[in-house]
Amino acid sequence: MFExxxxxxxxxxxxxxxxxGVLVALCASLLGVTLVLKRxxxxxxxxxxxxxxxxxxxxxxxxxxxxxxxxxxxxNNMIIVMPxxxxxxxxxxxxxxxxxxxxxxxxAMISVGALAVGYLLMHLDIFPNNGNVxxxxxxxxxxxxxxxxxxxxxVGFCIVVSLLVIAAFVFLYNKLFAVTFDEDFATATGTxxxxxxxxxxxxxxxxxxISMNFVGSLLVSALIIFPALSAxxxxxxxxxxxLCAACLSVFCASLGFFLSLLLETPLGATMVAVNIVAFGVFxxxxxxxxx
Amino acid sequence: MSQLICQNLTLGYEGQKILSDLSFSVESGDYLCILGxxxxxxxxxxxxxxxxxxxxxxxxRTGDGLNRRSIGYLPQQTMVQKDFPASVREIVLSGFQGxxxxxxxxxxxxxxxxxxxxxxxxxxGMQKRxxxxxxxxxxxxxxxxxxxxxxxxxxxxDEPVAGLDPKVTQExxxxxxxxxKEHGITVxxxxxDLRAALQFANKxxxxxxxxxxxxxxxxxxxxxAQREEGSCTHV
Numbered sequence: 001m002f003e004x005x006x007x008x009x010x011x012x013x014x015x016x017x018x019x020x021g022v023l024v025a026l027c028a029s030l031l032g033v034t035l036v037l038k039r040x041x042x043x044x045x046x047x048x049x050x051x052x053x054x055x056x057x058x059x060x061x062x063x064x065x066x067x068x069x070x071x072x073x074x075x076n077n078m079i080i081v082m083p084x085x086x087x088x089x090x091x092x093x094x095x096x097x098x099x100x101x102x103x104x105x106x107x108a109m110i111s112v113g114a115l116a117v118g119y120l121l122m123h124l125d126i127f128p129n130n131g132n133v134x135x136x137x138x139x140x141x142x143x144x145x146x147x148x149x150x151x152x153x154x155v156g157f158c159i160v161v162s163l164l165v166i167a168a169f170v171f172l173y174n175k176l177f178a179v180t181f182d183e184d185f186a187t188a189t190g191t192x193x194x195x196x197x198x199x200x201x202x203x204x205x206x207x208x209x210i211s212m213n214f215v216g217s218l219l220v221s222a223l224i225i226f227p228a229l230s231a232x233x234x235x236x237x238x239x240x241x242x243l244c245a246a247c248l249s250v251f252c253a254s255l256g257f258f259l260s261l262l263l264e265t266p267l268g269a270t271m272v273a274v275n276i277v278a279f280g281v282f283x284x285x286x287x288x289x290x291x
Numbered sequence: 292m293s294q295l296i297c298q299n300l301t302l303g304y305e306g307q308k309i310l311s312d313l314s315f316s317v318e319s320g321d322y323l324c325i326l327g328x329x330x331x332x333x334x335x336x337x338x339x340x341x342x343x344x345x346x347x348x349x350x351x352r353t354g355d356g357l358n359r360r361s362i363g364y365l366p367q368q369t370m371v372q373k374d375f376p377a378s379v380r381e382i383v384l385s386g387f388q389g390x391x392x393x394x395x396x397x398x399x400x401x402x403x404x405x406x407x408x409x410x411x412x413x414x415x416g417m418q419k420r421x422x423x424x425x426x427x428x429x430x431x432x433x434x435x436x437x438x439x440x441x442x443x444x445x446x447x448x449d450e451p452v453a454g455l456d457p458k459v460t461q462e463x464x465x466x467x468x469x470x471x472k473e474h475g476i477t478v479x480x481x482x483x484d485l486r487a488a489l490q491f492a493n494k495x496x497x498x499x500x501x502x503x504x505x506x507x508x509x510x511x512x513x514x515x516a517q518r519e520e521g522s523c524t525h526v
Contacts, residue, residue: 037371171395178388181375182366188341189441190360190389236421237378 001262008261016155017214017267021253023162024211025223025271029249030169031204032228033241034180043092043201044224046111047085047208048217050092053114054084055140055212056121078157082209088114089205093197143216143268154213161210165203172199177238215268223249226275233279233286252278294319294357294445294477295340300349302335308347309335315496315504319355319444322471322478324488327498333481334367336498337447340479357445360389363438363476365448368430373423379433380418383409386440405440412436412466428459435466445477446470452484460484464491 008014035041058080092107122137169176178186179196187193208220215223231244256271263270293316300313309332317323327333338344340351341364353359363386386408387401397405409415412432417425422433431451438446451467452460468491470476482488488495495510497503503513 033376037375039371174385174391174396175388177377177381178385181372181377181382181385182369184338184341184343184366185364185437185441186385186388187343188360188362188364188389189386191391232374232376236376236424237419238376238381239378241376 004262005258013150014261016150016152018254018257020150020155020158021214021257021267021271022250023158024207024214025227025249025253026246027162027165027207028211028220028223029227029245030166030242031176031200031207032224032226032245033232033238034176034200035204035224036228036232037180038200040093040200040204041221041225042107043089044204044208044221046092046107047089047205048212048220049111050088050114051081051085051205051208051212051220052140052217053118053121054081054088055217056118057084060121060124078209081212082206085209086202086205089201090198093201139216140212141216141218142266143212143214143219150213158210161206165206168199168203172196173242176200181238215271219268219272222272222275223253226272226279227252230275230279230282233282234289248278248282249275292354293317294321294353294355295479296350296352296354297340298350298352300336300339300351301347302332302339303347304335310498313349313498313502317445317477317479317494319477320471320475321494322468322492323480323494323496324492325479325481325496325498326483326485326488331499333498334449337364337449337479337481341447361442361444363440363442363446365431365434365438365446365451367449367453368434372430375423377422378418379409379414379420379422379425380405382422382433383414383436383440386437389441401440405436408436408439411439426459428455428463431455431463432466439470439476442476445479448478448480450481450483452482452487460487467491 009018035044055077058077061080088110092110118140119137175191175196178191179193179200183193183197204224207224208217211220211223227245227249228241230248231241235241235244252274253271256274257267259265259274260267260270295317297316298314301308301311302313303309309330313336325333325336335344339346341362342359351359383405384397384402387397387405390401391397406418409418412435414429414432414436417429422430425433435446435448435451438448446467448467452463455463464487467478467480471478471491480488480492489507489511492507494506495503497510501517503510505513
């Protein structure tokens with residue numbers, strides 16, 4: 001088993017993929033607690049659909065720009081996908097909290113709409129060689145083997161963005177706590193909760209975009225939610241839960257990565273499966289502990 | 292000079308008035324109880340004072356060195372908090388967040404002050420306990436300690452004894468009285484409990500169809516007159 005693994009690890013592509021996977025999982029887990037407790041999970045879910053639509057748009061425009069050849073260069077795609085997703089994050093946050101406009105319905109509208117438009121765009125007959133649309137769609141939704149086509153460029157981009165996300169999180173940590181625990185109190189005593197809510201939405205959008213290539217847009221939410229939910233079963237302080245979620249996420253990502261190499265299963269789904277098992281274990285631990 | 296002056300306030304939701312032309316003022320060291328039926332707008336009034344919502348018309352001013360942002364607030368508990376993984380210390384410290392501005396971490400002074408406030412509320416030794424596992428009374432004391440971190444001058448309390456048993460209720464009232472008498476903190480409290488209000492408050496604001504604002508003694512006379520009037524109309 002270890003021989004197989006060390007054989008794989010000789011390839012720089014595999015190493016790149018591992019680095020990116022661990023970083024992405026780490027970032028995703030950081031905001032999980034806030035997302036779960038603020039009932040913002042819907043944003044994570046909605047955004048991943050939007051990101052899919054954005055990905056379709058960028059594939060199309062990429063194709064148009066580069067002489068009708070679909071480009072699968074994720075860093076190029078980011079330039080289009082990132083702003084669209086961030087913008088949608090802001091929109092979703094605004095509408096999601098607006099009781100008058102039936103927030104959750106608006107979210108459903110935007111996210112499912114983006115999904116449909118994305119799929120439609122991918123089927124447009126502008127690609128000379130669009131034989132593998134189904135494959136592309138599947139890749140974008142569920143993540144793919146194409147992480148092994150990551151270039152040093154992609155890895156660099158991902159590392160920089162991840163570090164930015166982590167830095168932002170550390171800087172905002174106490175503010176996030178205050179705003180998550182009691183928004184009214186925070187606002188009343190002079191914390192600008194709206195600004196921080198906006199930042200949460202933006203950071204989540206960024207995380208979703210960087211993890212999309214990796215685990216696919218439908219599975220991203222799992223990376224965000226699961227570690228936090230697991231840690232919350234057992235631990236009692238915000239700090240402990242956050243740290244535990246981060247460690248757990250890195251562990252599950254690595255384990256899922258190696259398992260998917262060994263068993264030749266799809267990466268994103270394997271990672272999520274490992275997270276589900278971890279949640280089961282933590283839930284059990286929590287139940288035993290509280291007795 | 293009053294600490295807090297509300298002048299001709301009209302409050303409401305989406306064009307529907309629930310309170311109109313309300314005026315009152317709070318002096319330093321006051322213990323003001325806000326009474327009124329459910330739905331008469333007590334919590335809305337409190338949120339307006341705190342700047343969480345805008346009045347439809349009217350004006351709220353602060354004075355006597357009180358800043359609008361340095362009012363401590365004890366809200367009614369929300370659902371989110373019921374399953375929030377947070378330690379007592381983390382919650383109390385978050386009372387300082389408003390004063391942090393862009394500074395990402397709490398200072399040593401703030402941490403010490405938080406310890407003091409926890410001790411004052413009888414929470415020593417519980418700093419690491421999980422908030423959601425505390426009893427109702429303990430949770431209220433945690434939130435009160437947090438409110439103290441946000442203010443040295445004025446506390447707004449929204450039904451601080453809701454859901455507490457009689458013994459814990461007394462203890463809570465005692466703590467609040469201590470803050471008012473010994474620490475000179477102005478208290479503005481929403482209450483359902485008329486007896487406690489008359490026992491502790493020096494001023495009463497009664498909102499509803501008829502509005503009363505004045506001292507405790509004046510309120511007693513007013514209430515007696517109301518009863519008489521009521522019995523007259525019944526005959």
